[in-house]
Amino acid sequence: MTGKTQSYARQLNNQLIMRELRSGSCSATMLADKLNLSNAALSGIISKLQHDGYIKQTEIEGQCNVGRKPIYYTINENFGVIVVVSLADYVAKVVVSDMKMNVTDSVETRVDKYDIKMLYELVLTVKNLLSSPKYRDIPLLGIDLSVPGKVNTQTGELQLSPQFDKDIFSEKNAIVNLFKKQFGAPVVMTNDINLAGLGEMYDGLLKGVENGMLVHVDEGVGGALILNGKLFVGSQGFGGEVGLMRTVFRGKNDYLDEFVSLRAIKDELGKTRGTKLKTQDVAELYKTEADVRSYVNDTAVCLGSVLKDIVELLNISTIVLSGRIEQFGERYLQLVAAEVSKSINSCNVVYSKLGRNASVIGAISKAVEALTDDIFV
Numbered sequence: 001m002t003g004k005t006q007s008y009a010r011q012l013n014n015q016l017i018m019r020e021l022r023s024g025s026c027s028a029t030m031l032a033d034k035l036n037l038s039n040a041a042l043s044g045i046i047s048k049l050q051h052d053g054y055i056k057q058t059e060i061e062g063q064c065n066v067g068r069k070p071i072y073y074t075i076n077e078n079f080g081v082i083v084v085v086s087l088a089d090y091v092a093k094v095v096v097s098d099m100k101m102n103v104t105d106s107v108e109t110r111v112d113k114y115d116i117k118m119l120y121e122l123v124l125t126v127k128n129l130l131s132s133p134k135y136r137d138i139p140l141l142g143i144d145l146s147v148p149g150k151v152n153t154q155t156g157e158l159q160l161s162p163q164f165d166k167d168i169f170s171e172k173n174a175i176v177n178l179f180k181k182q183f184g185a186p187v188v189m190t191n192d193i194n195l196a197g198l199g200e201m202y203d204g205l206l207k208g209v210e211n212g213m214l215v216h217v218d219e220g221v222g223g224a225l226i227l228n229g230k231l232f233v234g235s236q237g238f239g240g241e242v243g244l245m246r247t248v249f250r251g252k253n254d255y256l257d258e259f260v261s262l263r264a265i266k267d268e269l270g271k272t273r274g275t276k277l278k279t280q281d282v283a284e285l286y287k288t289e290a291d292v293r294s295y296v297n298d299t300a301v302c303l304g305s306v307l308k309d310i311v312e313l314l315n316i317s318t319i320v321l322s323g324r325i326e327q328f329g330e331r332y333l334q335l336v337a338a339e340v341s342k343s344i345n346s347c348n349v350v351y352s353k354l355g356r357n358a359s360v361i362g363a364i365s366k367a368v369e370a371l372t373d374d375i376f377v
Contacts, residue, residue, distance in 0.1 A: 013037065013045050014376040018054065022368065025058050027070040046073060053079045075100050080141035083126055084363040087114060087147050088192045088356055089218045089324065094125050097364045105129045115165040119175060123182050141371050143179050144363040145189040148220065150238055197224025197231055198362030200320055204354045211316040215242060215307065218323035221257045242306065249302045256306050260299040262324060269295060283327040300332045304339025311343040322352035
């Protein structure tokens with residue numbers, strides 16, 4: 001029992017040190033104070049982590065050259081790489097990151113549809129990036145797939161995504177299995193909006209917010225809830241699906257997604273004009289055509305009224321809007337905010353500053369945290 005207890009204590013201390021170093025460089029004294037460890041115990045742990053290549057010594061800029069300089073430690077960014085494959089709003093982005101969350105390579109392409117052919121093209125893109133000489137001696141630690149649609153956090157399955165071809169659902173966990181087979185590394189799949197919520201918490205307008213929400217309005221409408229400083233995903237990972245809330249718009253009762261998403265707006269305006277519209281077409285017509293402006297503005301009011309009810313229920317303080325809906329500018333934001341302000345609870349409504357990068361930042365931070373913990377389990 002003693003051996004098991006000591007082993008667990010070592011694992012826990014390793015995890016705690018790696019967590020501290022994820023936030024920045026620390027001296028041995030700083031780590032000892034934060035973790036309540038003796039200098040002797042900490043010295044042994046640090047020596048082992050250095051020997052195994054997980055951490056390294058570093059210099060601090062502006063450090064005084066007089067007297068004995070303290071030794072600082074940092075995560076060794078080259079002990080492994082992470083690949084993020086992000087699929088959002090028909091843009092595929094492949095990012096390679098080191099363990100200090102530095103993006104070392106990035107490729108972005110627009111795709112027409114999410115099908116098997118597209119997935120194999122992404123596999124080839126990842127292989128081409130990792131074949132670079134700079135990754136020759138650096139292991140691939142994991143792949144994080146950021147996808148639109150419902151991802152069951154208990155099973156890891158993509159259960160619903162109208163943006164993907166039906167063929168992809170013919171095999172259980174087809175997307176995850178494809179990448180596992182090709183790369184032999186751990187692969188996880190996560191809803192893109194949940195990852196974007198993490199990105200906003202890590203480096204965006206939800207950083208330090210105890211209770212807030214990201215609402216993404218593009219081809220579909222999705223949401224990520226932050227409650228008590230943590231991402232809330234619900235029992236199976238489907239929490240925050242604001243697009244599936246029912247509402248009334250111009251006398252019709254349906255899901256919010258069927259009224260305010262860009263897909264729905266393009267479909268409705270296309271019918272009235274007898275032509276198929278693209279998002280950019282609607283954005284241009286919004287500037288010049290009063291009827292288009294009126295319709296889009298009404299959808300903003302509709303969205304705001306639903307978000308007002310969420311603010312009433314959860315008493316959240318900040319809502320961040322993201323997606324190509326931002327092309328409609330400040331007026332759209334003002335209309336959403338005006339409806340939300342009718343709540344008895346105060347809530348700030350703002351546009352995201354991270355945009356599409358939010359899901360990538362969230363995926364990298366999530367992967368680094370999980371992998372640096374899992375190493376010592």
